[in-house]
Amino acid sequence: MDEAINPSLRERNRRLARDVVLDAAERLLARDVEGDFSMRALATEAGVGFATPFNHFGSKNAIMRGLSARVIERMADQYRGESPRGDSIQRVLAIARIAVTLLTSQSAVYRAVVGSLSTAASGHAGIHDHSRALWEQALNPLEGISSAMRRTAETLLAEQLAFVFRGCLSFWIAGDVADKDLDRKVQTGVSIVLLGFACRTRRRELLKVIEG
Numbered sequence: 001m002d003e004a005i006n007p008s009l010r011e012r013n014r015r016l017a018r019d020v021v022l023d024a025a026e027r028l029l030a031r032d033v034e035g036d037f038s039m040r041a042l043a044t045e046a047g048v049g050f051a052t053p054f055n056h057f058g059s060k061n062a063i064m065r066g067l068s069a070r071v072i073e074r075m076a077d078q079y080r081g082e083s084p085r086g087d088s089i090q091r092v093l094a095i096a097r098i099a100v101t102l103l104t105s106q107s108a109v110y111r112a113v114v115g116s117l118s119t120a121a122s123g124h125a126g127i128h129d130h131s132r133a134l135w136e137q138a139l140n141p142l143e144g145i146s147s148a149m150r151r152t153a154e155t156l157l158a159e160q161l162a163f164v165f166r167g168c169l170s171f172w173i174a175g176d177v178a179d180k181d182l183d184r185k186v187q188t189g190v191s192i193v194l195l196g197f198a199c200r201t202r203r204r205e206l207l208k209v210i211e212g
Contacts, residue, residue: 018056020046022070025063026109033108035064035116064116065127071113072130075099076137087144089194089202092161093209095138096190099165100183103172107179115173131162146199153197164189184212 024046028037039060043050057063075098084094103110117127135158139145145153168185171177177185191209198206 021053029109029112033112035112067113068127069130076134088139089144091138096186100186104179111173132158135161144202145197149197160193164193
């Protein structure tokens with residue numbers, strides 16, 4: 001019995017420790033959006049031993065990637081909580097709006113978090129997979145997508161949406177796109193991508209979004 005329970009207990013404890021460290025990192029970023037905190041300051045803020053952040057993440061860069069993955073998870077959780085109605089077109093536009101609303105709710109913090117992904121890192125960060133899964137969640141099942149484009153949509157559409165979203169965020173992070181304009185930029189970008197996949201009856205709505 002103990003052998004069956006202990007692995008799950010260890011995993012829960014591991015996740016708890018990681019969450020404690022990530023929570024502390026978010027608090028430090030809220031106080032200093034430049035992200036100029038030391039691992040020692042992070043351990044102190046988290047109330048854990050100095051080695052704990054290193055043991056669970058390995059580096060400060062990995063902690064920032066962990067925060068980025070957490071942001072995407074929050075977007076997905078909020079989307080599931082709201083359960084937007086409609087076909088794939090409407091669901092994608094809805095999740096795009098949810099994502100922007102979350103990011104701009106703590107603009108300075110999330111700029112620092114998402115901007116950290118521009119830093120080269122060794123190994124597989126997994127952010128690409130997380131982002132693609134976010135858009136797949138809204139797309140599936142593929143309703144409102146042209147039957148002729150369905151096979152291509154299954155393999156490429158979520159990834160292209162992730163790329164367009166990331167592109168919009170890069171200009172937002174740089175300060176070229178203001179918070180108030182981000183939703184419009186993202187809605188236009190994802191609509192342009194969807195336009196090439198949408199069935200004829202759904203193109204008019206997308207064109208309205210694109211034309212503003």
